[in-house]
Amino acid sequence: MRQLAHRLDRLGTETAFSVAQAAAAWKAQGNRVYPFHLGDINIPTAPHIVEAMNRAIADGYTGYCPGPGIPQLREALAEDIGSRRGIGLTPDNIVVMPGGKPVITKFLQAVMNPGQEVLYPNPGFPIYESQIEYLGGTSVPYRYLPTESGFAIDLDQVRASITPHTVAIIYNDLQNPISAESTAAEREAVAQLAQEHNLWVLSDEAYFETRYEGVSNSIASLPGMAERTVILYTFSKKFAMTGSRLGCAVAPPEIAKVLSTLNTNDESCTTHYVQWAGIEALRGPQEPVQQMLDVLRERRDAACELVNATPGMHVAVPHSTFYLFPDVTAAMERMGCTEVGDFATAALQQTGVSFCTREHFGRRQPGEERQYIRLAYSGIDVDDIRVGLDRLRQWIESA
Known part of the structure; x- marks a missing residue:
């Protein structure tokens, strides 16, 4: 058999999809499944957006278009993103x-050489770790510490992890999977470290406007940060357009030019009619955006x-995203489970509740003792949330 490229050994995946396959297999056997595993949205894209897409197809916007995007969309994005972030x-x-995911890969291609180090959140979106290592970099995880209100970045660990080989930090405020939101002090501390050590910053802001209380803030709006920060923006979450695959990078012009060239090399352009x-x-x-937030808040x-x-x-009530990251350590002990994967499998088979675990969001770091699962409530209606999680409660209570 012919050999494949060695770098494929370093390529990870979005492991939530493997949980989806297990849930689908269980459902195919005639079992009821309550899907908390995948961060997709079971709310349709608003009709006026779909109509605009169909109209663009009918008007012939089905060919190539500029690599960095059509001017009308770039102008609308600059106005909207800039005004919301000041x-x-x-x-x-x-x-x-x-989509937003290509921003991760192209950011790393633009700023990281093989062997250089990039800090990334762990637990965190698994594509960070996958792409750093696939592209020949060294992935350096930083952890979160539990607090009464959720989780906080271990800033001491971040400081200790920066070396002369560190070129960038990936920062995901309003975080998937743990719904962590930085305080102003934490955000300023990350910005200060980036400036002190001359680091690039990828600010993943996929959930910037998926929030139920308070106001979101971007690290790019802090003094000295706009020129070293690339923002990941996506239409997937705010507008329920996950399958449309539309997003953008917000970058200093010199980086934007590089990202545009990478676009031309990778996919030529983003689908023309989707941009309209x-x-x-x-x-x-904008009423559908608020209506969706109201539904998600109820969930x-x-x-x-x-x-x-x-x-x-136990879980703190998050103000943003559509994920919960409860501590299940005591529940697992009650059920006699030592591995969180075994707990997830038993829960699916005994209650129908399907979810990801901490292990799906990066390699466990030394010293981690607590056990966590992730519950995504974007793709399950509130009545099924109540039935499914009540079945989970009864199962654990009965142990």
Whole structure:
């Protein structure tokens, strides 16, 4: 058999999809499944956005278009993203991409040489670790510490992890999977470290506007940060456009030019007619955005109530994203489980509740003793949340 490239050994994946396969197999056997595993959204894209996409197809916007995106969308993105973050942007700062995920890869291609180090959150979105290592870099994880209100970055660990080989830090405020949100002091501390050590910053802001209380803030708006920060922006979460694959990088112009060239090399351009839908999403009626947030808030509240009513499980109520990351250490002990993967399998087979675990979001770090699972409530209706999590509660109570 012919050999494949050695770098494939370093390529990871988004492991939530493997949980989805296990849940689908269990469902195919005739079992009921309550899907908390995948951060997809079971709320349709708003009709006016779909109509704009269909209209663009009918009008013939089905061919190639500029690599960095059509000018009209780049202008709309610069205006919207800049105004919401209090920073001045022009279309030269915007590079449209097929979703937010390509921003991670192209950022690393632009700023990291093989052998250089990149700090990334762990637990965190698994594609960070996968792409750093696939591209020949050294992935350096930093952890979060549990607090009464959720989780906080271990800033001492971040400081201790920076070396002369460190070139960048990936920072995910409003974080997947743990829903952590930085305080102003924490955000400023990360910014100070980036400036002290001359680091690039990838600010993953996929959930910037998926929030139920408070106001989001971007690290790029802090003094001295705009020129060293690339923002990951996506239409997937805010506008329920996960399958449309539309996002962008917000970058200093010199990096934006590099990202645009990478676009041309990788996919030529982002789908033309989808970009016209993006313009309508940004400039059209915004009521569907608020309506979706109202639905998600109801789901969050129901899920938090039931999780915290379950013996051995606890979670702080997050103000953003659509994930819960409860501590299940005591619940696992009650069930006689030592491995969180075994706990997840037993839960699926005994209750139908399907979820990811801490192990799906990066390699466990030394000293981690607590056990966690991730519950995504974006793809499950509130009535099924109540039924599923109540079945989980009864199962654990009966042990």
